[in-house]
Amino acid sequence: MFHVKQLKKGCDKMIYLDNAATSFPKPEEVYKAVDECFRVFGANPGRSGHKLALQAGRAIFNTREVICELFNIDNPMQIIFTSNATDSLNLAIKGILKKGDHVITSSMEHNSVLRPIKTLEEKGIENTIIKCDENGFIDVTEVEKSIRNNTRLIVMTHASNVTGTIMPIEEVGKIAKKYGVFFLVDAAQTAGVYDIDVKKMNIDLLAFPGHKGLMGPQGTGGLYIREGLNLKQMKEGGTGSKSESLLQPEIIPDKFESGTPNTPGIVGLGAGIKFILDKGIENIRKHEEELTDYMLKKLAEIKKVKVYGPQDAKKQASVISLNIGDLDSSEVSYALDQVFNIAVRSGLHCAPLAHKTIGTFEQGTVRFSIGYFNTKEDIDKAVEAIRKICKKTY
């Protein structure tokens, strides 16, 4: 148990290692794009036909285009803008599943997948949650074995937000295709850092946040829907199209984008993705992998620290979950914040079954999540702080 009186004034510069929650900071280009949109063409896109409205509409279309480039999507109109990945996942899961259907998922999923699926049980939609191993890996043969006659959907995270474990998306995509089952990927922890090719990976539905690896603002997210796949919408309202009809239009993306969009946010998201395309996604990944590898090696030297997940920078996203002895994870993160000015997240990370899988349901974990703007020095300071907490010498 830490004593608050031990805590001293934090270091001057905060070290942000909570990029799995939201990336921070954003590239300067993102801040500027949002501000420019806001000040120069902050009209309502797709409603009115005046110059500003058209400029706003074109800017939104530009973001659709860079998303297509990033994920190898042909038709920009198959991108639905949402308010976050949770919104995307709810739309995908509830839009496709009907009474009597069966859905397969994994025990490493976030509550944004598990909670909608559990809620759908009330509607007579069955589920199989495949238990992963203690490092978060799934046995793909289990996925194939779980397929039933009424299986309509497989939902899987691309990488765990708790352990970083990268899931075998391409292999699962093949299984889905083989059995004619739809495949929804939750790219919350990978979009913008790991290669995602919806064609190569047989992804029918791709849910992604705008504000994490894609470096856009909070309040943005998206769902790619494979052409020809028809979902039920969750909301109806003004779409700026077919205004004469009292029924929601079937035109995509309008069908799923009722109401005024988050124009400045979407424009900022476009700037974030352009930044990624300019830097090269492989360079971003390489940087994060190097820092993850460096931190994992340093942590392995500290006896009291238990690291969860693959402990291999090639098999995990830049998320490192750990505990220090039997210290409560919240206490450790509190000390990191208050004494060392290091921002991390502790607890259950909205993924209860993942914690049951890795055996940390009671203790939670302290999660360090590395972003593109982190440096080796940040990792050194974080590891040094962990050492001090282990020794209680701070």
Added chain:
Amino acid sequence: MFHVKQLKKGCDKMIYLDNAATSFPKPEEVYKAVDECFRVFGANPGRSGHKLALQAGRAIFNTREVICELFNIDNPMQIIFTSNATDSLNLAIKGILKKGDHVITSSMEHNSVLRPIKTLEEKGIENTIIKCDENGFIDVTEVEKSIRNNTRLIVMTHASNVTGTIMPIEEVGKIAKKYGVFFLVDAAQTAGVYDIDVKKMNIDLLAFPGHKGLMGPQGTGGLYIREGLNLKQMKEGGTGSKSESLLQPEIIPDKFESGTPNTPGIVGLGAGIKFILDKGIENIRKHEEELTDYMLKKLAEIKKVKVYGPQDAKKQASVISLNIGDLDSSEVSYALDQVFNIAVRSGLHCAPLAHKTIGTFEQGTVRFSIGYFNTKEDIDKAVEAIRKICKKTY
């Protein structure tokens, strides 16, 4: 029919009269608040416990508080942040209505009310759409007469987005209370300009956009839910609370706010509302009323112009819909934009029954919507442009 060749280069300064679609520009304070949030404390609120996350969380709470002040709401936790008013209306309508229920609304509603209600017919939820008079006014006795044993909800706009007609919200609220029916008000065209007091007006549910009269960024909106009134959520996911549970928590607002919120947007919305509270909502309204009155009087002098709605600045929000002879509304707005650099909206304004009510379902209307930053000079220029279009002398 206009000929495009007649069109010349627009004036230098655009006159924005499309504030009913989204207010533009925003107060400088809003731009600055968004940028500061973004750059200084752009963490994920309510997830992690570090300083930046707490600062983000507090900033969001501050916006809840100013919303409470504006609408006379006691408990800030009864404010749900949404992505726009459409999102709020869908949550309210679908959250409260069950199979076998009956809902009452008016013919002046936006598609964000009508389309969800029409969609719910599939689920065995009945509706009565009360036809308003040609100026958009509703006969409140019709509301009372429409109440059945199974009526659960009355939904009404505070002011029409087509004609500006202000609806008798307080009277309808009394009827709702008398019969124990829930009352949902769509404040898309009034929040931030007209007095809204949820207690005095017996409003159980108040849906509002953040980006119109409240002067916040696009991508924001809200729903007030009266304390004790339980709605079904539309989405489940991570809430940062009760992470151990696979079921959506019942805590409000968490139950309805799954996923990362639009933190910079909500902070900007708070700045917009603070701006309103500082200026005084009555001063903002007075300014808009004066300009509306001025424009209505000027328009009355032009023979070819037909103005729809009350034509009385005390009985309508600052929205003026008109037509010039039998000219197509889109052609008029195109000329306004291209020749005179005046931004308005034309067509059906996502409210088809309102156009049937006022007799403009075929022609649509040209809508001028005035905002706080418009001036008398803007109105003079708009009227002058209309005169020139009437005479085809441009």
